[in-house]
Amino acid sequence: MKVTLRELTGELIRAVPMDKSHIQGLYEAANDENIWAHLPKTIRTLHDMEAFVEEALQAKDSGAECPFVIIQRETGKIVGTTRFLYMSSAARSLEIGWTWFHPSVWGTSVNTECKYLLLQYCFEQLNTIRVQFKTDERNIRSQKAIERLGAVKEGILRNQMIRKDGTFRNSVFYSIIDSEWPSVKQHLEQRLQLTEKTK
Structure with missing residues (x-):
């Protein structure tokens, strides 16, 4: 699937195509052990983040993935990252994954608006x-966040991955399909408007 990477801008965040200039900001945003509890990697050093970004950019250059950094508009700071992956032109499908945010924006509308912009x-x-x-x-918080988007739970793939500690991971899969997008879009817009009104 050919994707032209461009900035996506909302009221709260900007989703900006990742480049090497984002390494330091991503490293600062990644400085919390809670982020990495259920992710395949753990970023502890600046070198780790350099390798993380280099790997993402190589995947971008090969056309396999489209990585973004998420910048909070109010502060101008990077608060996380996400990407398109497993992109298929033939199937007209992709996955939104490798999403993580600094805990300071957990429970806010940052993830909701981020996913709204990406899905749109x-x-x-x-x-x-x-x-x-x-x-x-095991990641109940992530499951609840995905379900709040309006995604449909499709099932569990057993032993779908091997965790960094060597244990086998069962992965929960969700999806949104094109016929569902209008109602999901309306749902997300209502959530974002409600958040604005209660500020």
């Missing part, structure tokens, strides 16, 4: 018919 781009610009999400069966 997928369904309205890329003509995608399926967007999927997956998360560790």
